[in-house]
Amino acid sequence: MDFTIDPAFQAKLDWMLDFVKAECEPIDLLFPHHGDPYDTGNAQARAIIAPLQEQVKAQGLWACHLDPHLGGAGYGQMKLAYMNEIIGRSYWAPTIFGTAAPDTGNAEILAMFGTAEQKARYLQPLLDGDIVSTFSMTEPQAGADPKEFACRATRDGDEWVIEGYKWFSSNARYASFLIVMAVTDPDAPAHSRMSMLVVPAETPGIEIIRNVGTIGDDPLDDSHGIHGYIHYNQVRVPIDAMLGAPGEGFKVAQARLGGGRVHHAMRTVGRCQRAFEMMQERVVSRRTQGKLLADHQFVQGMIADSAIEIEQFRMLVLKTAWVIDNQPHGAARTLIAMCKVQMAKIYHDVVQRAIQIHGSYGVTNETVLSAMWMSLPSLALADGPTEVHKVQVAKAYTRNASPSDGLFPSEHIPDRLAAVRAKYAAILADPAMEPAL
Numbered sequence: 001m002d003f004t005i006d007p008a009f010q011a012k013l014d015w016m017l018d019f020v021k022a023e024c025e026p027i028d029l030l031f032p033h034h035g036d037p038y039d040t041g042n043a044q045a046r047a048i049i050a051p052l053q054e055q056v057k058a059q060g061l062w063a064c065h066l067d068p069h070l071g072g073a074g075y076g077q078m079k080l081a082y083m084n085e086i087i088g089r090s091y092w093a094p095t096i097f098g099t100a101a102p103d104t105g106n107a108e109i110l111a112m113f114g115t116a117e118q119k120a121r122y123l124q125p126l127l128d129g130d131i132v133s134t135f136s137m138t139e140p141q142a143g144a145d146p147k148e149f150a151c152r153a154t155r156d157g158d159e160w161v162i163e164g165y166k167w168f169s170s171n172a173r174y175a176s177f178l179i180v181m182a183v184t185d186p187d188a189p190a191h192s193r194m195s196m197l198v199v200p201a202e203t204p205g206i207e208i209i210r211n212v213g214t215i216g217d218d219p220l221d222d223s224h225g226i227h228g229y230i231h232y233n234q235v236r237v238p239i240d241a242m243l244g245a246p247g248e249g250f251k252v253a254q255a256r257l258g259g260g261r262v263h264h265a266m267r268t269v270g271r272c273q274r275a276f277e278m279m280q281e282r283v284v285s286r287r288t289q290g291k292l293l294a295d296h297q298f299v300q301g302m303i304a305d306s307a308i309e310i311e312q313f314r315m316l317v318l319k320t321a322w323v324i325d326n327q328p329h330g331a332a333r334t335l336i337a338m339c340k341v342q343m344a345k346i347y348h349d350v351v352q353r354a355i356q357i358h359g360s361y362g363v364t365n366e367t368v369l370s371a372m373w374m375s376l377p378s379l380a381l382a383d384g385p386t387e388v389h390k391v392q393v394a395k396a397y398t399r400n401a402s403p404s405d406g407l408f409p410s411e412h413i414p415d416r417l418a419a420v421r422a423k424y425a426a427i428l429a430d431p432a433m434e435p436a437l
């Protein structure tokens with residue numbers, strides 16, 4: 001594996017880091033609410049970010065997540081890993097670079113499975129950053145196990161009629177279209193029971209019951225909630241609104257989530273690095289017991305643990321990116337699950353230490369650490385809970401493992417010793433070969 005960065009690309013990364021620090025991080029302060037980057041109707045925010053998006057485009061760094069045959073710049077996952085680390089530092093940067101989730105994943109599946117008409121209508125404006133979209137899969141009664149989904153799409157002449165409820169459909173209030181996973185053949189085996197439908201937001205019958213807020217949002221003010229609790233009330237779409245073939249819902253969802261997860265992991269590296277930079281600055285700025293925090297062993301332990309864990313996680317993400325780029329489709333499946341599990345853990349541990357090192361100032365709302373802390377639990381849930389991915393990793397490592405032949409494990413020392421003694425019996429029994437006392 002070669003993780004070398006060529007000088008021309010390094011120059012791009014240097015430009016990106018300066019740009020994200022100077023131009024994107026301040027926008028996070030101006031428009032800090034969940035969903036602000038997705039609100040295409042906010043004229044102030046759009047007027048401010050439009051010239052920034054133009055700068056990104058002029059650098060050839062816009063919407064780099066798609067391969068050339070899908071209409072993107074074709075940077076590949078290795079380069080994306082380095083880029084997303086930088087983009088991950090800022091809440092707004094993904095929007096300013098045209099790589100905001102869930103639009104990236106939705107663009108990918110439109111590019112992979114969409115008809116020419118679907119691509120023209122939805123993909124191009126999505127890639128241009130003119131609209132945002134929603135992925136509507138989770139239901140109020142079931143999330144981690146899609147086999148429990150109940151939302152139905154029933155064929156009626158030339159139309160599909162969608163009836164059911166969806167939960168946590170992020171950004172539905174701002175979306176121009178929603179990609180809805182619905183049961184189209186309830187009698188089929190679980191993995192071919194569902195299909196994906198592309199539904200324009202203006203279609204009659206899409207009833208947003210609530211825009212659900214998350215930890216940190218004021219429960220008395222639902223104006224900033226972005227996770228749509230939706231009733232698809234007899235929503236009618238034409239037959240050609242299907243994305244992929246009937247029964248391919250699982251396949252389409254998997255294609256989308258793999259990329260999404262690894263990109264989240266890449267951005268998490270950047271967020272951890274930012275929290276770590278804050279730790280580094282604080283420990284050489286603050287004194288206690290007559291010396292700098294940096295000179296106290298407990299604090300040194302926190303710095304060392306964070307540095308080591310970030311480096312380990314970064315290597316895992318880079319290896320995953322390399323495997324996606326260089327090995328057959330699907331080879332990185334277990335690695336992606338590892339990234340998904342580990343990003344929530346390392347983000348938690350690093351941010352927690354960063355807050356601790358900042359003392360009471362760490363728990364104020366005067367640093368980015370408070371927003372980071374609020375977003376921790378979501379990372380272990382969105383795109384599937386940690387436990388489900390751990391199960392996947394464990395299965396990958398036990399599926400082809402062989403049981404031991406006898407009563408004791410193959411590492412049983414008495415058996416191994418007997419075998420090696422038998423193998424060298426002649427030498428061991430020869431008195432002339434005995435070690436001198």
Ligand SMILES: Cc1cc2nc3c(=O)[nH]c(=O)nc-3n(C[C@H](O)[C@H](O)[C@H](O)COP(=O)(O)OP(=O)(O)OC[C@H]3O[C@@H](n4cnc5c(N)ncnc54)[C@H](O)[C@@H]3O)c2cc1C
Pocket residue numbers: 102134135136137138141142143144145167168169170377378379381382383384385386387388391
């Ligand atoms: C910030 C955020 C954004 C999201 N955006 C979207 C979106 O845009 N579109 C969308 O469709 N969904 C979205 N989701 C929903 C997300 O996909 C689900 O939260 C996730 O799949 C888990 O489903 P659930 O919340 O129903 O949890 P459940 O399925 O109820 O699981 C609850 C808990 O049970 C345990 N558990 C579940 N399954 C297993 C298992 N097999 N083995 C062991 N333990 C298990 C885990 O601890 C898990 O956390 C979002 C979630 C968050 C937090």
